[in-house]
Amino acid sequence: MRLAADRAGQTKAAKQPSWGAAFTRSEALRGWTLLSPTTILMVVGLAAPLGIMLLYSFWKQEGLNLNTDLTIANYAEVSTKYYPVLLRSLWIAAAAAFLTVLLGYPVAYYVAFHAKNSKFIWLILLTIPFWTSYLLRVFALRVIMPDELRATPGAVVIALTHAWAAFAILPIYVSLEKIDRTLLEAAADLGDGAMRRFWRITFPLSLPGVISAMTLIFVPTIGDYVTPSLIGGGKPSTFMIANIIQGQIKSNDWPLAATTAIVSMIMVAFAVYFFVAALRAAARSLK
Amino acid sequence: MSAAKPLKKVGEKSWGITLFAFLYLAFLYAPMLVLPIFSFADQKVIDFPIKGFTTQWYEQMFAKEEMHKALWNSIQVGVIASVTATLFGLLAAKAITRYAIPGKGFVMGLISLPLFIPEILLGLSLLIILNVVSIPLSLLTIAAGHVLLCTPFAMAVLVARLDGFDKSLEEASLDLGETGWMTFWRVTFPLIMPAVVSSLLLTFIVSFDEFLLAFFLQGTEQTLPLYIWSGLRFPSNFPPTLALGSIILVVSIVLVVLAEWLRQAGSGGGKVNVGV
Amino acid sequence: MSSGDYIRIEHITKRFGSFHAVDDAHFSIKPGEFFSLLGPSGCGKTTLLRMIAGFEFPTEGEIYIDNQPVTGVPANKRPTNMVFQSYAIFPHLDVYDNVAYGLRKLRLPKAELDRRVKEALGMIRMDGFERRRADQMSGGQRQRVALARALVNRPKVLLLDEPLGALDKKLREQMQFELRMLQQQVGITFIFVTHDQEEALSLSDRIAVMQKGKVLQIASPRELYESPNCREVADFIGTMNFMPGIVKAIEPTVAVVEVEGLGLINSPLPADYSFATAGAEVLIGARPEKLDVVRGAPHPGEKGVKGTIGACAYLGDRNHYQVTIEGRAAPLQVATEQGDRSTLASFSPGEHVTVSWGDNSMVLLPKT
Numbered sequence: 001m002r003l004a005a006d007r008a009g010q011t012k013a014a015k016q017p018s019w020g021a022a023f024t025r026s027e028a029l030r031g032w033t034l035l036s037p038t039t040i041l042m043v044v045g046l047a048a049p050l051g052i053m054l055l056y057s058f059w060k061q062e063g064l065n066l067n068t069d070l071t072i073a074n075y076a077e078v079s080t081k082y083y084p085v086l087l088r089s090l091w092i093a094a095a096a097a098f099l100t101v102l103l104g105y106p107v108a109y110y111v112a113f114h115a116k117n118s119k120f121i122w123l124i125l126l127t128i129p130f131w132t133s134y135l136l137r138v139f140a141l142r143v144i145m146p147d148e149l150r151a152t153p154g155a156v157v158i159a160l161t162h163a164w165a166a167f168a169i170l171p172i173y174v175s176l177e178k179i180d181r182t183l184l185e186a187a188a189d190l191g192d193g194a195m196r197r198f199w200r201i202t203f204p205l206s207l208p209g210v211i212s213a214m215t216l217i218f219v220p221t222i223g224d225y226v227t228p229s230l231i232g233g234g235k236p237s238t239f240m241i242a243n244i245i246q247g248q249i250k251s252n253d254w255p256l257a258a259t260t261a262i263v264s265m266i267m268v269a270f271a272v273y274f275f276v277a278a279l280r281a282a283a284r285s286l287k
Numbered sequence: 288m289s290a291a292k293p294l295k296k297v298g299e300k301s302w303g304i305t306l307f308a309f310l311y312l313a314f315l316y317a318p319m320l321v322l323p324i325f326s327f328a329d330q331k332v333i334d335f336p337i338k339g340f341t342t343q344w345y346e347q348m349f350a351k352e353e354m355h356k357a358l359w360n361s362i363q364v365g366v367i368a369s370v371t372a373t374l375f376g377l378l379a380a381k382a383i384t385r386y387a388i389p390g391k392g393f394v395m396g397l398i399s400l401p402l403f404i405p406e407i408l409l410g411l412s413l414l415i416i417l418n419v420v421s422i423p424l425s426l427l428t429i430a431a432g433h434v435l436l437c438t439p440f441a442m443a444v445l446v447a448r449l450d451g452f453d454k455s456l457e458e459a460s461l462d463l464g465e466t467g468w469m470t471f472w473r474v475t476f477p478l479i480m481p482a483v484v485s486s487l488l489l490t491f492i493v494s495f496d497e498f499l500l501a502f503f504l505q506g507t508e509q510t511l512p513l514y515i516w517s518g519l520r521f522p523s524n525f526p527p528t529l530a531l532g533s534i535i536l537v538v539s540i541v542l543v544v545l546a547e548w549l550r551q552a553g554s555g556g557g558k559v560n561v562g563v
Numbered sequence: 564m565s566s567g568d569y570i571r572i573e574h575i576t577k578r579f580g581s582f583h584a585v586d587d588a589h590f591s592i593k594p595g596e597f598f599s600l601l602g603p604s605g606c607g608k609t610t611l612l613r614m615i616a617g618f619e620f621p622t623e624g625e626i627y628i629d630n631q632p633v634t635g636v637p638a639n640k641r642p643t644n645m646v647f648q649s650y651a652i653f654p655h656l657d658v659y660d661n662v663a664y665g666l667r668k669l670r671l672p673k674a675e676l677d678r679r680v681k682e683a684l685g686m687i688r689m690d691g692f693e694r695r696r697a698d699q700m701s702g703g704q705r706q707r708v709a710l711a712r713a714l715v716n717r718p719k720v721l722l723l724d725e726p727l728g729a730l731d732k733k734l735r736e737q738m739q740f741e742l743r744m745l746q747q748q749v750g751i752t753f754i755f756v757t758h759d760q761e762e763a764l765s766l767s768d769r770i771a772v773m774q775k776g777k778v779l780q781i782a783s784p785r786e787l788y789e790s791p792n793c794r795e796v797a798d799f800i801g802t803m804n805f806m807p808g809i810v811k812a813i814e815p816t817v818a819v820v821e822v823e824g825l826g827l828i829n830s831p832l833p834a835d836y837s838f839a840t841a842g843a844e845v846l847i848g849a850r851p852e853k854l855d856v857v858r859g860a861p862h863p864g865e866k867g868v869k870g871t872i873g874a875c876a877y878l879g880d881r882n883h884y885q886v887t888i889e890g891r892a893a894p895l896q897v898a899t900e901q902g903d904r905s906t907l908a909s910f911s912p913g914e915h916v917t918v919s920w921g922d923n924s925m926v927l928l929p930k931t
Contacts, residue, residue, distance in 0.1 A: 027386055028386070028387065028388055028389060030386060031386025031387070031388040032388060034378055034379075034381055034385075034386065035378070035379055035382035035383070035386075035388060035394060037378050038375045038376070038378055038379035038382075038398055038438065038442070039379075039394055039397065039398070041375055041434070041435070041438065042397050042398050042400065042435070042438075043397075045431070045434075045435040046397070046400055046401065046409075046412075046435065047397075048416060049409075049412035049413050049415065049416040050408075050412050052412065052415055052416050052419055053408075053412040053415050053416075056415055103311065104311075106307050106308065106311075107307065107308045107311045107312075109304065110301075110305060110307070111308070114301050114304065114305060122308075124544070124547060125312060126312075126315075127543070127547070128540055128543055128544070129315060129316070129319075131489065131492050131493070131539060131540075131542075131543040132319070132496065132536055132539045132540065132543075133495075133496035133498075133512065133532075133535060133536070133539065134496065134498065135496070135498045135512050135515060135516065136319075136322065136496075136515070136532045136535060136536060137318065137319060139322075139515075139528075139532065140318035140319050140321045140322050140532070143318075143321050143322075143325070143333050143525070143529075144317075144318055144321050162314075162318065165311075165314075165315055166315065216403075219403060219404070219405060220403075220404075220405050220406065222405060223405025223406060223408060224405075224407075225406075225407060225499055225502070226498060226499065230519065241407070242405075242407045245407060245411060249411070249503075254415055254418075257411055258412075258415065261408050261411050261412075265404075265405075265408060453649055453651060455647040455648070455649050455651040456651050456653060456654075458618055458645075458647065458651065459645070459647055459651035459653075459709075459712075460653075460664070461617075461618075461637070461638040461639045462616060462617075462618075462638050462639070462643070462644055462645045462713075463664050463665030463712070463713075463716060464639050464665045464668055464716065465639055465664075465665075465668070467639075470639075473664075474653060477655050478655055
């Protein structure tokens with residue numbers, strides 16, 4: 001990378017502008033060269049596959065043949081037949097995200113405002129679960145879950161809440177930590193008690209972290225496969241999007257699977273958009 | 288926000304919230320403790336009371352040839368994925384922190400995308416494209432998927448380290464006559480080494496524990512999570528699986544603590560670096 | 564430019580989009596000169612230095628060092644060495660390895676390497692510091708190590724990017740003195756970047772004053788102070804009273820300028836007075852210490868005008884006065900020496916005085 005630029009610049013110290021000199025003269029160009037391998041990796045690994053998947057959603061699988069005539073039949077099928085599952089996945093993920101953030105907020109608050117010397121330890125302890133096997137954690141939950149509770153959508157929500165618990169805390173912690181403590185002192189000086197200080201100052205300022213945490217949990221959770229499978233135990237009432245897609249792949253209907261994935265992503269995008277907008281509107285009313 | 292939750296107290300009376308925080312921590316870790324506890328229990332049913340202590344499940348687990356194969360596969364995939372992801376992450380991190388590039392934010396977002404899209408989307412799209420290009424599924428395809436997933440982690444760790452790195456150190460080396468390549472080896476690399484090792488460890492753990500992509504992109508060979516998954520289908524087989532899970536958990540935790548310690552030590556300590 | 568020019572900056576421009584960081588810099592530096600680039604933050608002085616070092620490349624123009632073109636040559640191949648603003652001491656190497664860093668590629672025998680490193684350490688008076696590390700040294704010590712590390716490579720030019728900015732005042736003054744001694748001892752060209760005009764004035768053989776990417780004036784410290792060529796330079800170096808006026812006549816050695824409240828001023832003609840034609844608007848500049856305040860008549864041979872003392876400031880060795888002049892809106896700043904104990908040299912607010920000046924107190928500047 002730089003080596004080539006070195007040699008190029010060296011032999012072209014003459015007055016005429018040349019490619020080599022132009023290359024060394026342009027910082028942006030050198031930077032892009034360094035960035036290109038990773039960018040190409042992501043384009044090939046992400047953009048291209050997602051693009052092809054989009055294409056597949058417009059094709060139809062007929063028996064063993066892939067009919068590459070463009071059609072929106074898949075979209076029609078997904079929107080009607082799988083509508084309940086999509087909706088269920090949405091509310092399960094939303095419930096899990098909401099609960100996780102609700103439970104995690106006080107902990108984040110504690111670490112940000114009350115843990116003086118032990119902050120570092122707390123953060124490490126809260127980060128560790130993030131790095132351990134998701135599969136194992138859900139499995140452990142399943143083991144301790146009583147049989148009666150299992151195989152219901154509610155159980156899936158509980159399991160998801162536990163599995164993603166640590167994820168909620170970090171973003172909320174970061175935004176709480178950033179709050180200038182003198183703002184709270186000023187509010188106290190102007191007559192606010194503890195509760196009012198929280199709702200009028202702390203909470204609104206921590207809202208970006210809350211939104212961030214909810215989105216961080218909501219989006220991946222919708223596509224979760226492990227939890228509905230392990231906790232739901234195969235009962236259709238616990239199926240989420242990923243279970244459906246897995247079934248479609250098994251029956252070799254990849255176009256339909258692609259469509260399901262894309263439709264669910266569109267739904268997620270809308271859901272997140274409306275949710276964030278609603279939360280922002282609610283926050284603005286918290287004068 | 289529900290105002291009915293009585294524990295959200297603010298201010299002087301901090302004992303309520305302190306209690307909540309500790310309870311939460313216990314709640315977080317408790318299920319994981321279940322694994323080691325019952326892995327030593329002399330019974331096949333996972334339920335209290337515990338009838339006795341035994342190491343038979345560990346012996347059973349260690350004896351299984353399939354487990355050894357799956358473990359070795361996971362290690363291979365993990366090493367390939369972590370080294371590759373760290374390499375790509377390093378190149379990107381250097382480019383981002385050292386050069387003023389137009390469109391930098393966009394590219395950073397693109398590279399971080401795998402962290403924010405549901406894995407099933409990633410898995411399905413990779414499955415499709417591999418089929419289109421007629422590449423057979425195997426450990427290599429799993430590793431490739433993991434590289435995509437792990438590169439954003441590597442990049443984040445390395446950007447955090449390089450950002451706090453005095454740029455003029457590299458310029459000083461060039462000024463003193465070193466080539467760009469040797470500057471990297473004599474100055475940059477020794478100083479970012481802890482972060483590089485940290486990145487290798489973290490990406491290895493991510494790959495080692497990863498299930499969903501492996502599930503979609505697997506060929507004939509299993510990784511360890513896939514092996515565990517097949518064991519979960521049969522409740523009678525739980526105890527050896529618990530044993531395996533316990534060991535994996537312990538190893539993961541040790542590696543994570545090591546990686547985080549390296550990361551803090553490398554960046555000069557002091558402030559708590561929360562950025563993942 | 565003559566052949567005695569060691570470093571030639573030829574029409575160097577550096578553009579970022581439409582922003583000119585350096586705008587057509589064109590000058591040369593003599594061998595063995597202590598040359599400073601002086602200006603406020605953002606004026607382009609550091610960018611220009613980095614282009615000489617090879618860390619930035621000009622959008623237009625050429626740079627020559629000792630008659631060799633270096634414009635496209637990367638930093639590691641140039642005969643320059645730099646002392647960075649942050650010193651950039653390698654934290655993972657001790658002082659010895661830091662100083663020896665640039666010598667490694669020469670593959671000198673150990674005895675020779677040792678000798679040169681010790682010689683460099685001796686020059687900065689840090690013998691015995693070989694095994695210390697960066698975090699075990701003070702800012703001043705690190706700065707000297709950075710110097711030694713650069714000089715040990717015997718560069719043709721030493722570039723210094725605001726090296727004394729982080730030091731406290733006393734240490735800075737001491738280091739300024741040491742730097743000057745070092746430069747004369749080693750004999751190579753130093754190019755020094757600073758925003759501190761006192762520092763530049765005390766250290767340099769010549770100074771290039773820059774603002775907004777342009778080189779405004781290049782001259783010796785004395786010439787810059789006494790004969791600035793424009794308001795920006797005059798304002799940046801020291802303080803000055805600026806008085807708009809109209810040229811009434813051009814005589815062989817002086818320009819006769821009418822200034823509000825002061826009447827007709829005779830101002831010596833600068834080297835380039837093409838801007839001063841009859842009837843043209845100009846600026847008359849007068850440094851406060853070149854004016855005087857007296858009771859009664861002006862000094863013999865000098866002109867004067869009546870005024871009233873406004874604000875006073877006692878500075879120990881000097882007094883600063885703001886004098887309101889009849890017929891002038893802006894007061895004049897005058898600085899007088901305290902003098903010895905026997906003279907009564909201070910005035911009080913409200914006193915009626917005369918401001919006195921000679922022709923040589925004035926400077927003719929173009930109107931901005």
